[in-house]
Amino acid sequence: MFSAGDAYEWFMGRWSRKLALSFVEFAGVQSGDSVLDVGSGTGAITAAVATASPSSRIVGIDSAAAFVAFAQARRAGELIRFGVADARQLPFADRSFTRALSLLNLNFIPDPGKALLEMSRVTQPGGTVAAAVWDYGQGMEMLRVFWNEAVALKPEADAQDERHMRLSRNGQLATLFHEQRLKDIASEALTIETRFSSFDDYWLPFLEKQGPAGTYAASLPATDAEQLRLRLRRRLLGDGADAPIVLRARAWAVRGTVPQ
Numbered sequence: 145m146f147s148a149g150d151a152y153e154w155f156m157g158r159w160s161r162k163l164a165l166s167f168v169e170f171a172g173v174q175s176g177d178s179v180l181d182v183g184s185g186t187g188a189i190t191a192a193v194a195t196a197s198p199s200s201r202i203v204g205i206d207s208a209a210a211f212v213a214f215a216q217a218r219r220a221g222e223l224i225r226f227g228v229a230d231a232r233q234l235p236f237a238d239r240s241f242t243r244a245l246s247l248l249n250l251n252f253i254p255d256p257g258k259a260l261l262e263m264s265r266v267t268q269p270g271g272t273v274a275a276a277v278w279d280y281g282q283g284m285e286m287l288r289v290f291w292n293e294a295v296a297l298k299p300e301a302d303a304q305d306e307r308h309m310r311l312s313r314n315g316q317l318a319t320l321f322h323e324q325r326l327k328d329i330a331s332e333a334l335t336i337e338t339r340f341s342s343f344d345d346y347w348l349p350f351l352e353k354q355g356p357a358g359t360y361a362a363s364l365p366a367t368d369a370e371q372l373r374l375r376l377r378r379r380l381l382g383d384g385a386d387a388p389i390v391l392r393a394r395a396w397a398v399r400g401t402v403p404q
Contacts, residue, residue, distance in 0.1 A: 149186050149214025151352035157186055159286070159393055160248055162336040163276065164192035170332055170397050171245055171274035175199050180241045182231050182263055183207075183249025187215035190224055193245075198223075203241075205229040231259040236266045243267065246275040248395070250320075251311040260324045267402045273326060274399035276334060277317055280306040283335070283394025290350065290357050293375040298368065304360050317398045326400025334397050340389040343377050 173179060173193055177200045181189040184204025193202050204219075204226040206212050216226045229235050231246070231253050244263035250256040263273045278284040284306075291305040311317045318331045340346040350361040351369075361369065380389050 147214065148208070148210040151349070152186055152211065152354050155349035155352055155354040155358060156248075157188065158338050159336065160185065160188040161191065162338065163334060163393070163395055164188040164247055165195075166334045166336065167245070167247055167274070167276050167395075167397055168192040168196050170276075170334065171243060171272055171399055173197050173200065173243060173245075177201075177242045178240070179203070180234075180236070180244040180263070180266060181205070182234075182244060182246040182259065183252070184215055184226060185211050185247075185249070187219040187226070189245055189247050190215065190219050190226075194219075194221075194224060203227070203236075205231070205234070207231070232262060234262045234266050238265055239268045240266045241268065241271065243272045243274070245273075248276060248278060250275050250317070251277045251309050256311060257320060257323060260320060264324060264326060264402050269402050269404045271402050272399055273321075273402060274397065275317060275321075276395045276397040277309075277311045278306075279314070279333075279394045279396055280309045280312040283333075283392075285391040285393060286338070286346070287357055289376065289379055289391070290361075293379055294357075294360065294372055297372055297375060301360065304356055306356050309356075312396070314396060317396050321398050321400045324400075325403065327403050329398060329400040331396065331398045333394050335392060335394045337390055337392045340391070342386050343381060343389065344386075346380065346389055346391075347373055347376060 175197050179202045181204040184206045202224045212226045244267045253259045294301045321329045353362045
């Protein structure tokens with residue numbers, strides 16, 4: 145039985161770890177920065193910052209205690225710590241950090257504008273606030289393939305399709321940054337690819353109830369789940385033998401500067 149952290153790592157961690165490296169570079173993290181990781185999950189951003197800038201102080205917060213415990217056990221160190229907190233009410237004083245980052249999290253927060261405002265509050269004037277969200281509609285192939293086949297099998301599944309997720313369309317995240325009056329706003333599409341060793345390596349993580357797609361897959365009756373599995377296998381491998389699968393993923397990344 146996987147822990148929540150292990151299940152997330154198998155399902156999405158392989159993607160978020162790769163994306164975090166590009167995102168940290170996009171956010172301009174430099175040696176000696178103090179970095180807040182909002183929605184730290186299993187610690188992908190923390191690991192990427194620690195690799196790119198070992199002298200940086202990093203604080204990760206997440207609303208899920210299970211993820212915080214997972215990250216704390218594997219990533220914590222002299223300059224790294226984690227805690228449970230609500231992104232809409234950060235437990236830090238004004239101007240506590242040089243950068244506040246959020247990877248693949250803002251779209252899950254009930255009031256992302258308030259969370260972004262809080263990120264700006266705890267960042268020093270002239271510091272950087274940055275976030276990234278998957279392009280669920282077209283650019284995240286692992287999920288796009290899943291939902292296309294799920295909806296083809298059961299049209300009512302469209303209501304749960306992550307293409308409806310807030311902030312996931314080009315320009316929406318940048319608009320949120322403008323609304324919170326950040327300056328020097330820049331956007332970039334970050335694209336990565338991930339290799340699955342087999343079809344089961346693609347399919348089985350969905351059954352661990354991670355994210356909307358995993359929750360949907362795990363909720364299906366056995367006969368429907370098997371039909372979906374067969375549709376996905378045919379979509380990804382045709383009628384051929386099992387083989388490695390390579391899929392791409394695109395995220396919309398935005399950064400802005402806190403006004404002086």
